[in-house]
Amino acid sequence: MITANNLTKSYKGVQVLNLPNLDIPKGQSFGLVGNNGAGKTTFFSLLLDLINPTTGHIKSNNISVHESEDWKPFTSSFIDESFLIGYLTPEEYFYFIGDIRGQNKADVDNLIAKFEDFFHDEILGKKKYLRDLSKGNQKKAGIVAALIGNPEVIILDEPFANLDPTTQIRLKQIIKELTENRDITVLISSHDLMHVTDVCERIVVLEKGEIVKDLATSEATLKELEAHFSN
Amino acid sequence: MIKHFLNLEWKQYFRSSYWQKNILLNILLVFFALYFVAMFLLMGVAMYPLLKEFFPDNDPFVVFNGFLFFWILGDLFIRFFFQKLPVMSVKPLLVLPIKRKTVVNFVLGKSAFSFFNFLPLFAIVPFGIMLVSKGGYETSTILIWMLTIIILTLINNFLNFIIESLSSETELSFLPVILLVGGLFALNHFNIISFTDLVANGIDAIVANPAMLLVPILLLAVLYYINFNILRKKLFLDSSLKKKTKEASETNLEWTKKFGDIAPFMQLDLKLITRNKRAKSSLWMLGLGLLYGLFFYPQPMYREMEFMFVFIGIFVTGIFLINFGQFIPAWDSSYYKLLMSQNIKYEKYLKSKFTLMIMSVIIMFVLSIPYVYFGWKILIAHFAAAIYNIGVNSHVIMLGGSFNRKKIDLDQKAAFNFQGTGAVQWLIGIPLMVVPMGLFGALNYFINFETGIAVILLMGLLGIMFHQKIMKFITQKYLDSKYKMIDAFSQDN
Numbered sequence: 001m002i003t004a005n006n007l008t009k010s011y012k013g014v015q016v017l018n019l020p021n022l023d024i025p026k027g028q029s030f031g032l033v034g035n036n037g038a039g040k041t042t043f044f045s046l047l048l049d050l051i052n053p054t055t056g057h058i059k060s061n062n063i064s065v066h067e068s069e070d071w072k073p074f075t076s077s078f079i080d081e082s083f084l085i086g087y088l089t090p091e092e093y094f095y096f097i098g099d100i101r102g103q104n105k106a107d108v109d110n111l112i113a114k115f116e117d118f119f120h121d122e123i124l125g126k127k128k129y130l131r132d133l134s135k136g137n138q139k140k141a142g143i144v145a146a147l148i149g150n151p152e153v154i155i156l157d158e159p160f161a162n163l164d165p166t167t168q169i170r171l172k173q174i175i176k177e178l179t180e181n182r183d184i185t186v187l188i189s190s191h192d193l194m195h196v197t198d199v200c201e202r203i204v205v206l207e208k209g210e211i212v213k214d215l216a217t218s219e220a221t222l223k224e225l226e227a228h229f230s231n
Numbered sequence: 232m233i234k235h236f237l238n239l240e241w242k243q244y245f246r247s248s249y250w251q252k253n254i255l256l257n258i259l260l261v262f263f264a265l266y267f268v269a270m271f272l273l274m275g276v277a278m279y280p281l282l283k284e285f286f287p288d289n290d291p292f293v294v295f296n297g298f299l300f301f302w303i304l305g306d307l308f309i310r311f312f313f314q315k316l317p318v319m320s321v322k323p324l325l326v327l328p329i330k331r332k333t334v335v336n337f338v339l340g341k342s343a344f345s346f347f348n349f350l351p352l353f354a355i356v357p358f359g360i361m362l363v364s365k366g367g368y369e370t371s372t373i374l375i376w377m378l379t380i381i382i383l384t385l386i387n388n389f390l391n392f393i394i395e396s397l398s399s400e401t402e403l404s405f406l407p408v409i410l411l412v413g414g415l416f417a418l419n420h421f422n423i424i425s426f427t428d429l430v431a432n433g434i435d436a437i438v439a440n441p442a443m444l445l446v447p448i449l450l451l452a453v454l455y456y457i458n459f460n461i462l463r464k465k466l467f468l469d470s471s472l473k474k475k476t477k478e479a480s481e482t483n484l485e486w487t488k489k490f491g492d493i494a495p496f497m498q499l500d501l502k503l504i505t506r507n508k509r510a511k512s513s514l515w516m517l518g519l520g521l522l523y524g525l526f527f528y529p530q531p532m533y534r535e536m537e538f539m540f541v542f543i544g545i546f547v548t549g550i551f552l553i554n555f556g557q558f559i560p561a562w563d564s565s566y567y568k569l570l571m572s573q574n575i576k577y578e579k580y581l582k583s584k585f586t587l588m589i590m591s592v593i594i595m596f597v598l599s600i601p602y603v604y605f606g607w608k609i610l611i612a613h614f615a616a617a618i619y620n621i622g623v624n625s626h627v628i629m630l631g632g633s634f635n636r637k638k639i640d641l642d643q644k645a646a647f648n649f650q651g652t653g654a655v656q657w658l659i660g661i662p663l664m665v666v667p668m669g670l671f672g673a674l675n676y677f678i679n680f681e682t683g684i685a686v687i688l689l690m691g692l693l694g695i696m697f698h699q700k701i702m703k704f705i706t707q708k709y710l711d712s713k714y715k716m717i718d719a720f721s722q723d724n
Contacts, residue, residue: 048568048571049572050714050717051714051718072573072574072575073574077572079568082565082567082569082721083569083572085499085569087502087503087506087507087641089479092502096495096498097573100495100573100575101573102574127479128479129479129506
């Protein structure tokens, strides 16, 4: 589904990302871990064409993302709060995203009804603007908005950060359900090794912009990751 | 401690990307400052001979003191719009072992060194020297007088901050100061309370008996104390962290569905305008723009100057276009990444803004039809100007937007907020207003009124005819600068 070839990104001559070859098949739940500055967000930004690659390219469903915009209809993402529109209520935000992804009000209502549990009665019908919600609740709204419109590729940058324990557990459930049918490719990054080994079938460890480990998740993965990051 | 604070301030100023990227605006501000210094110096030097000439029977010193009340009012009024309480990012300081008192005193003390407090000196000192050398006044008297003026200036300085902190919460933030200054002026003007005499007599009393200086000093101390308390209260995190959450208002924007596939963007834009302080000000400006013509047309002098008609027409019908348009796409800067990663066609995004601006031009033209009272030519000129706004200015301002690299914080107060203003915003005024005015003025002067109007109309119509082609070109410009905009909008000023 997603292939990166000879992909590098440098800022003022300093290389922050170097992926000679990375291939993520359709329907995979792909986890990205690494310390700060490892290049996780850089990779996601390149994938969303928010920054320009220095060399190489990323193809999503055989579409080179920085040359065509045709990847947008089947891709959705939540990277950080700058993906929220502060002066909208969560409902209005969902409808707006639904509108531009070709979903009518009823479709959106149907979808968000499924996440009532996840919202924990803190998002809908509160008559509050997104800018007035807490960080955690903003994140909840952002994640759910990324699920609107039947995307085939979902990118979530550190989805577990700022969420309370209950919501973290619910989010894990949601991600697992998404990849059940193997139609949807989910890419997440996380600093929480336990969560990421729980939900991802494949985990890639980045260090200074390069892949140092590429693991198929098994019983031993968490131990291996912990050993890796302890050094 | 003060040393540390000054050090922090210095770094904050010179390391802010705003300063580094906005040298032009800074040069402009310095230029303005120098201009005012020069004006005040000139005023100070010329004051004595001028007062002598206009009031030969009176002592210039007494005459000047008689005008002091107006000086104080004017000073206060101008301060309100241009002087801001120096800001200091205090959050990181609160957890350090620094007394709150020290922080507050530093901020207030720093404000005393504002440019606005030095400006009067440039007028007062030369005038004072003249009074001593030509007017035969005692040096000591004049020194006490100067000291009084300085204290009065500082009183204004601290009074302004109190007014500002009281009015910053309200929607029409400039209303209180207008009421206060206007009220005082009216009381004085209709001789209900003669502040002119009060101030003049007060100054006389102080000069006669320097011990009376205690009165203004006491007033200053009280104002300082009030400021101190206001600021100290703000220094607790719960007041800045606990945001007042306004209840979200529901708006029915179903009518935008008529515009088809740009409807979601129009709804977004309308919410943007109605729900954010900064954007809302472009709505208030609509009223102001509509009344703009009334500054000119009632005076027969301006009715002779036909070249002004088009200029005023551009301004009246295009006030929203100029105000709103100059910050495209910065209005959306805080969520620009979202828009860029969503399934959005740039063309539709821009078309929504375009449609809003065109609608505003048409509405403003209809509302300005009553200006026909001042003559048919004015209505015709306004019509031509509206067409020019639709056909030319709308495109020009959107093209200018593709050079926009300045983020806007939607929540900030709007009046005289230069955030998001770069060289582009200043330069864009030329084609927007000066070109049509110059062109029309020249044609009107050398040929006749009809030709001038026809050319302005023709340019507008050409713009409307080639709208699709022009939009394609503009869209491409936006696409070309996509990465630069994303990068710029994700940086704080």
